[in-house]
Amino acid sequence: xxxxxxxxxxxxxxxxxxxxxxxxxxxxxxxxxxxxxxxxxxxxxxxxxxxxxxxxxxxxxxxxxxxxxxxxxxxxxxxxxxxxxxxxxxxxxxxxxxxxxxxxxxxxxxxxxxxxxxxxxxxxxxxxxxxxxxxxxxxxxxxxxxxxxxxxxxxxxxxxxxxxxxxxxxxxxxxxxxxxxxxxxxxxxxxxxxxxxxxxxxxxxxxxxxxxxxxxxxxxxxxxxxxxxxxxxxxxxxxxxx
Numbered sequence: 001x002x003x004x005x006x007x008x009x010x011x012x013x014x015x016x017x018x019x020x021x022x023x024x025x026x027x028x029x030x031x032x033x034x035x036x037x038x039x040x041x042x043x044x045x046x047x048x049x050x051x052x053x054x055x056x057x058x059x060x061x062x063x064x065x066x067x068x069x070x071x072x073x074x075x076x077x078x079x080x081x082x083x084x085x086x087x088x089x090x091x092x093x094x095x096x097x098x099x100x101x102x103x104x105x106x107x108x109x110x111x112x113x114x115x116x117x118x119x120x121x122x123x124x125x126x127x128x129x130x131x132x133x134x135x136x137x138x139x140x141x142x143x144x145x146x147x148x149x150x151x152x153x154x155x156x157x158x159x160x161x162x163x164x165x166x167x168x169x170x171x172x173x174x175x176x177x178x179x180x181x182x183x184x185x186x187x188x189x190x191x192x193x194x195x196x197x198x199x200x201x202x203x204x205x206x207x208x209x210x211x212x213x214x215x216x217x218x219x220x221x222x223x224x225x226x227x228x229x230x231x232x233x234x235x236x237x238x239x240x241x242x
Contacts, residue, residue: 004075004118004173011077014052018085027141027235028058030201031113034237035063038137043108047071048097048130049115053082056091070107072100100129110134116142117176121150128190131240138240141201143233145177151231175231183238194240201235 004010016022035045041064047055050071059067072095073079082092095101097115110130116123130138154163155171162170180198187196219228226233 005077006171007075008077011052011075011081014054014078015081015085017054018052018057018082020057024058024061025054027113027201028055029062030237031055031111031139031141032058032062034139034239035059035109035111038109038139038239039063040108042068043136044068044106045070046100046102046107046110046133048095048100048110048112049073050078050082050092051075052078053085053092055111055113056082056086072097097126097129100133102133104132105135106133108134108136109139110137111139111141113139113141116140116178118174119176120174121176123176123178124186124190127186131190131194131242134240134242136242138238140238140240141235142238143175143177143231144236145179145234147177148179148182149177151175151177153229175228177231177234180236187240191242194242197239197241199237199239201237 013022017025017028045059045067047053047069050056050073053071056067056069056071059069069091071079071082071092073082073092074094074096076094079092079094083089086092093101097112097119110133112126112130116126119126127140130140151174152169152172153175154169155173156163164170183198184196187194219226219233226235
């Protein structure tokens, strides 16, 4: 069982967004702006690491109410919530971003939002998979660093309240930062013909999700900069076209 399987409160947070109990995420609004520039009616969209399907709410409201959408996530609780939120089990399934369960070029647009930073290193296989199943475009939202960092947030276990057991973290999740040079090098090695555009995500208002996520690692803004715990979040979109 992964760390995220135990994060039921985070899954419930996604469910509340998907069902309209709480407002859309600011990043959802930003993502739909990018998709609207690329979208053609009838396009098939894959939401890789879809969480509780909360991005679908924004896609329906801001892109196309009849959008041809499918979502996968490796956390079964999130997928259960997504199916419940939309009363639809056919458009969501448990799936691994490192081994996406679809054939080559199945989707016109593939998006992966706020997930790359949480993947165990290295992310190259996941990037290859996102590119493989896309026919036209890939949209990735992730954090960037001035240098490359592999970061683990270590938490107390709910069972024994220890940070470590036999020198290994009891509970932890990744919060990695990669440079723009690193990403461009990786994409060039995967396929030199890919067209890669990287833009900052700056279209958000001040917010604080620490209470909504029921933990101290929610995100807040300070003077227009996003921060999670002690980590400054330089969110950018990687927009790839074939």
